[in-house]
Amino acid sequence: GQLQESGPGLVKPSQTLSLTCSVSGDSISGGMFHWSWIRQQPGKGLEWIGHISDSGRTTYNPSLKSRVTISEDTTNNRFSLSLRSVTAADTAVYYCARQGPGYTGYEVDTWGQGILVIVSA
Amino acid sequence: QAVLTQPPSASGTPGQRVTISCSGSRYNIENHIMHWYQQFPGMAPKLLITSNNERPSGVPDRFSASKSGTSASLAISRLQSEDEADYYCASWDNSLSGYMVFGGGTKLTVL
Numbered sequence: 001g002q003l004q005e006s007g008p009g010l011v012k013p014s015q016t017l018s019l020t021c022s023v024s025g026d027s028i029s030g031g032m033f034h035w036s037w038i039r040q041q042p043g044k045g046l047e048w049i050g051h052i053s054d055s056g057r058t059t060y061n062p063s064l065k066s067r068v069t070i071s072e073d074t075t076n077n078r079f080s081l082s083l084r085s086v087t088a089a090d091t092a093v094y095y096c097a098r099q100g101p102g103y104t105g106y107e108v109d110t111w112g113q114g115i116l117v118i119v120s121a
Numbered sequence: 122q123a124v125l126t127q128p129p130s131a132s133g134t135p136g137q138r139v140t141i142s143c144s145g146s147r148y149n150i151e152n153h154i155m156h157w158y159q160q161f162p163g164m165a166p167k168l169l170i171t172s173n174n175e176r177p178s179g180v181p182d183r184f185s186a187s188k189s190g191t192s193a194s195l196a197i198s199r200l201q202s203e204d205e206a207d208y209y210c211a212s213w214d215n216s217l218s219g220y221m222v223f224g225g226g227t228k229l230t231v232l
Contacts, residue, residue, distance in 0.1 A: 036221075045123055046158070046166065046209055048221035062217045095165055099221075105154030106213050106221055109177065111165040 001026030003096045003112035011090075011119050017083040021096030021112060022076075029054055029074040032101040036108065037070060037081045039092040047092075051099055051106075052079055086119045093117075125149065125210050125224035132230040138198045141227045143210030144191065149222055151191045155212035157184075160226075166209060170195065197229075205231045 007019035021035070028035050036051035050060035052070045060068050069082040083090060094117055098110040126144040133139040143150065143157075154173060158166040170176045172188040185196045197204055210224040 045226040046211070046223040048211075048223065050220075059219060061220050102213070103154075105156060105171065107154070107156045107168060107171060108158070108166075108211070109168050111167065114165050 001098060001110055003098065003110060005094060005096050005112045005115040007115060007117070009116060009118060011086055011117060012121055013087055013119055014085055017081070017086050017090060017094075017117055017119070019081045019094055019096070019115065019117070020078055021080070022078045023098075024077070026077075026098065028052075028072055028077055028079055034059075034099040034101070034106060035070075035072070035079045036097045036099050038095045038097055038108070038111075040095070040114075041089070041092045044092075049081065049083075049094075088119050091117065091119045123225035124214060124222035125212065127208075127210060127224035127227045129225065130228050130230065132232055133197075133200045134232045135200055135202060137200045138196060139200055139229065140197075141195045141208050141210075141229070143193045143195070143224050145193070145212060145214075145222075146191050146216075148216040149191075149212040149214040150188060150193050152215065153213045155188065155193055155210060157186055157195045158209045158211060160207045160209065169208070200231055202231045205229055 002024045034051040037049040067084045072079045093114040095114045096112040097108045099106045157169045159169045160166040170186045214222045
């Protein structure tokens with residue numbers, strides 16, 4: 001399968017960052033996969049944001065949980081990220097990705113190309 | 122502060138064997154299959170190998186992984202210039218409500 005992120009590349013502080021991941025070659029509601037968001041701040045390491053399962057159950061990184069919502073649009077085979085009350089620290093490349101089921105350790109086997117989102121006034 | 126601890130850098134000369142360590146806890150590495158990812162500058166990471174030594178198609182067998190207790194390591198034998206990249210370890214973590222954690226990454230330089 002292939003994943004493609006889309007959304008605004010610039011968001012103002014205190015506003016909501018919204019991104020969509022379009023999935024092709026896979027059904028987000030079929031199979032045992034989880035559909036994830038992972039980010040990478042400039043020059044830094046990877047940070048898992050959360051995922052949504054094929055049944056619509058969400059799990060979030062505790063450090064971001066209060067500001068994050070991941071939702072799905074099964075009709076259009078895509079899923080979305082909403083991150084509220086952003087600050088400059090949320091400036092990052094955001095990747096959508098596919099994770100395997102629990103018995104694989106939730107391995108991330110497919111990644112989108114990533115989208116840079118800058119938080120600035 | 123990453124939950125899993127990796128050395129920030131590693132290096133080796135072509136043909137050498139290098140290892141990259143990853144240290145965690147009983148909440149993550151000790152009780153879960155963990156993974157290694159390779160990332161080139163400006164590119165998305167890609168799955169390299171799991172702690173069960175399973176490699177996706179196309180990953181050479183020069184890459185191997187091992188795990189013992191709360192630590193894991195990635196070994197690269199017969200080092201090549203094309204191996205120069207950032208390497209991240211990752212694991213599911215059962216603390217709190219369960220989430221995925223990454224190491225801070227190791228930049229491998231081929232001298």
